[in-house]
Amino acid sequence: MAASLKGLSPEMRKYLRVNKLPDIYEALLTGLAVMCPDDPLQFIQDKLMQLKEQGLDELQWDMFIEECMRPYHKVVSESNLDFIFNYEEWLIPTPEMYATAYGHYNTKLKEMCYCSWMQYFLMRKRKAELLNAKMAMAAKHHGHRMLRVHIHIWKAWVKYRKGRQAMSFQRVQHVFFVSIGRIMFEAWNKHTLEARKQREYFERLERGENMEDEDLFGQGTGEARDSVSTLPKKIAVQIFSYVDLRDLANCACVCRSWKVITQSSFVWCRMNFYQVRKK
Incomplete structure (x- = not known):
């Protein structure tokens, strides 16, 4: 059959393809292989009449098999159909097919390169962000560390200054108290001397002593x-x-x-x- 179909004209081959003769052959052969009818010819006639009534739009490779007996995979492969109907020469790629395949391959290659470049860029971006975050954290830690060191130095300096101020305050307070005591003592001494002189003066005055020779309180003015x-x-x-x-x-x-x-x-x-x- 393959030899007889080999010499068909392109128009005839197109007719067979348009009317789905390979699909009809596949459906009939699959039905015969699975159903195994007692009268294969009558089975073929009945299915062809059924196909004529339903049309080619609903043609499936397992439509001539009962629902309970339908297999999960095709019985006749596409390579066998190509060999039977001599479609192998159609499989020879044309320049248009080469151009389409090259364009598709080039597109897929560009897409693969673009995806790889995007992944590389995103990876570098994530690494840069991670490095920036680590650097910011390190800078923050360094700033806190330096601030802590300076605070310790400042606290030690403040403690030293407070000690010096307390010592200076004690010295100034001591000098102040000594000066106040000295002033009070001098004032008390002066007051005591004046009180004693006045008491002696009044005692002499009571005794009727002559006060003209000793002017205790006057300034010698008469x-x-x-x-x-x-x-x-x-x-x-x-x-x-x-x-x-x-x-x-x-x-x-x-x-x-x-x-x-x-x-x-x-x-x-x-x-x-x-x-x-x-x-």
Whole structure:
């Protein structure tokens, strides 16, 4: 059969291909091989009539086999059909087929190269991002480390400065207290000397001793004056308000300025007469 079909014209071969004669042959041969009918000729006639009624659109290689007996794979391979119908010469590639195959191969090669390049680029990008993240983390860690070191140095310096300040404050405080004590002692000493001189002066005055030779409080001007007379009147009155009546009378005899001070109403308002009523 292959030898008889070998000499067919291209139009006849096209007719066989358009009318699906190889597909009909495959379906009939598959049905005969699987169903094994008692009358093969009658089986072929019945199936051809069925195919004529249904048309070629629903033609399948297993349509002449019952549903329960249909195999999963084809019984007749395509290579056998090509050999029977002498389609092998159609398999010789043409220049157009070569061009199409080359274009398809070139496209697939470009796609493969592009995918490989994309994978390489993405891998380099991921590596660069990972390296940048590690560098940022390292820089952050280095910054924190340096900050910690400087903070330790600064804390040590602050501790040293506070120690020096505390030491300086203690020294200044000691000097301040010593100076205050010295000033207070000098003022107390001066006040004590003046009080003793005044007491001796009044004691001499009570004894009636001559005070012209020794001017304890005056300045040698001919009039008995002292440091109390040079004070403001308000302060002098405040001083004389603390003496009793007897001392106030003695003070009035010292000089004219003391006499004027003893005559102040403020001095007599504060005078305690209860202490001298029985004297």
